[in-house]
Amino acid sequence: MSIIVTGGDGYLGWPTGLRIASETDDRVLLVDNLARREWVSEVGSVSATPIASMETRLTAAQEVHGLRNLSFVQGDLTDRSFVDELCQIHEPQVIVHTAAQPSAPYSQINGERANYTQQNNMQATRNLVFGLHENDLVDTHLIETTTTGVYGAPEFPIPEGGTVMEHQDSRDEVPFPAMAGSWYHMTKSHDAANLRLAHSQFDIPISDVRTAITYGAGTKETRADDRLMTRFDFDYYFGVVAHRFAAQAVAGYPITVYGKGKQRKPFISLEDAVEGLTRLAVTDSDERPDDHVVYNQVTRPISIVEMGTTIADVATEFGFNTDVEHFENPRDEDETHKMEIENNRYANLIGGQSVTFEEGIREVFETLTDCTERIKSHEDRFLPSVLEDRLAEEAE
Numbered sequence: 001m002s003i004i005v006t007g008g009d010g011y012l013g014w015p016t017g018l019r020i021a022s023e024t025d026d027r028v029l030l031v032d033n034l035a036r037r038e039w040v041s042e043v044g045s046v047s048a049t050p051i052a053s054m055e056t057r058l059t060a061a062q063e064v065h066g067l068r069n070l071s072f073v074q075g076d077l078t079d080r081s082f083v084d085e086l087c088q089i090h091e092p093q094v095i096v097h098t099a100a101q102p103s104a105p106y107s108q109i110n111g112e113r114a115n116y117t118q119q120n121n122m123q124a125t126r127n128l129v130f131g132l133h134e135n136d137l138v139d140t141h142l143i144e145t146t147t148t149g150v151y152g153a154p155e156f157p158i159p160e161g162g163t164v165m166e167h168q169d170s171r172d173e174v175p176f177p178a179m180a181g182s183w184y185h186m187t188k189s190h191d192a193a194n195l196r197l198a199h200s201q202f203d204i205p206i207s208d209v210r211t212a213i214t215y216g217a218g219t220k221e222t223r224a225d226d227r228l229m230t231r232f233d234f235d236y237y238f239g240v241v242a243h244r245f246a247a248q249a250v251a252g253y254p255i256t257v258y259g260k261g262k263q264r265k266p267f268i269s270l271e272d273a274v275e276g277l278t279r280l281a282v283t284d285s286d287e288r289p290d291d292h293v294v295y296n297q298v299t300r301p302i303s304i305v306e307m308g309t310t311i312a313d314v315a316t317e318f319g320f321n322t323d324v325e326h327f328e329n330p331r332d333e334d335e336t337h338k339m340e341i342e343n344n345r346y347a348n349l350i351g352g353q354s355v356t357f358e359e360g361i362r363e364v365f366e367t368l369t370d371c372t373e374r375i376k377s378h379e380d381r382f383l384p385s386v387l388e389d390r391l392a393e394e395a396e
């Protein structure tokens with residue numbers, strides 16, 4: 001029996017692989033093309049946490065946690081023959097698909113990167129679906145982290161999955177429309193539609209896990225040894241807002257709220273995100289639904305300003321002084337959207353939130369306190385200029 005975790009070198013994939021391997025005797029195969037390391041280097045940045053090579057990570061996982069069932073293969077999921085080989089050799093009973101180009105700002109840079117993001121993310125998912133179908137693995141549970149961003153910013157509470165449409169006095173249940181607001185987020189809208197089609201055409205059991213903005217510098221497994229740390233990005237392109245704000249505080253830089261920042265966005269801690277994916281992956285096939293199920297992997301919506309203020313307060317406890325400041329918004333978005341979002345199915349899966357936002361941010365500062373030099377030596381990466389300057393030069 002084997003479980004594949006794609007994106008196994010990534011921020012979420014690595015700690016998820018570690019936890020799954022800790023909770024099962026099955027073989028856990030991490031798959032990654034190490035592209036995230038290249039993208040972050042392309043934009044001139046680094047992970048604030050020093051991340052070890054995969055070889056060192058696996059040695060540490062064995063030494064520290066006794067994990068002999070964890071291994072790694074490097075490869076590109078957009079290559080159909082590679083995915084076919086994975087399916088034929090490893091015959092996975094579960095695939096947790098976290099691999100993607102996950103940055104909205106990166107996908108928005110220009111047509112080349114929008115194309116790359118859409119081709120990369122969507123082709124990888126299609127290859128996995130057809131890899132399972134064409135290799136007679138249609139009982140394999142395919143779990144993908146899509147995004148809560150597929151819902152956009154509607155003026156009604158966001159359902160956990162589909163919705164009801166009324167037209168000319170008739171009504172029917174329909175999948176949620178693709179209201180995503182970036183070329184990246186739209187890859188996940190398309191993936192969500194393709195996953196639904198894969199279930200109806202091939203009967204593959206699907207968990208479409210719509211992941212919110214994830215914060216946290218580690219999990220209980222990654223904190224056990226420095227060689228097991230997961231990455232923590234803070235640059236303009238790859239740092240999610242909570243991580244950017246915490247790193248900005250560490251560098252003595254203002255917290256950069258874009259525009260009014262009154263919009264509520266969905267958040268989840270890394271710990272709660274990893275736990276849900278693990279529970280889905282390790283549940284026996286006769287105990288889980290054989291269906292297509294959508295989970296809103298979110299514990300709470302918080303406004304950007306409220307979040308920035310909490311981060312500034314926690315930063316002060318750690319001796320870092322910063323202020324929340326408002327900057328011109330580089331994004332086209334509703335800065336006052338009062339998001340409400342249903343999450344009962346996901347909350348039941350994990351048994352409720354395990355750490356509050358404030359506790360999670362405290363844990364982030366505990367880790368970042370040891371990483372101040374790496375952040376300070378790249379503090380200009382809070383702004384988009386490094387990559388944009390190079391593109392401008394190339395265009396001249």
Ligand SMILES: O=c1ccn([C@@H]2O[C@H](COP(=O)(O)OP(=O)(O)O[C@H]3O[C@H](CS(=O)(=O)O)[C@@H](O)[C@H](O)[C@H]3O)[C@@H](O)[C@H]2O)c(=O)[nH]1
Binds near residue numbers: 102103104149212
């Ligand atoms: O310095 C900053 C950076 C961001 N923001 C604001 O913070 C919000 C969130 O930005 P983000 O970069 O943290 O999140 P987003 O682009 O939405 O994407 C992230 O969160 C998604 C979940 S969701 O937000 O779409 O639900 C995941 O799918 C993505 O992979 C992940 O990069 C935005 O309204 C943005 O304008 C600021 O005010 N200041």
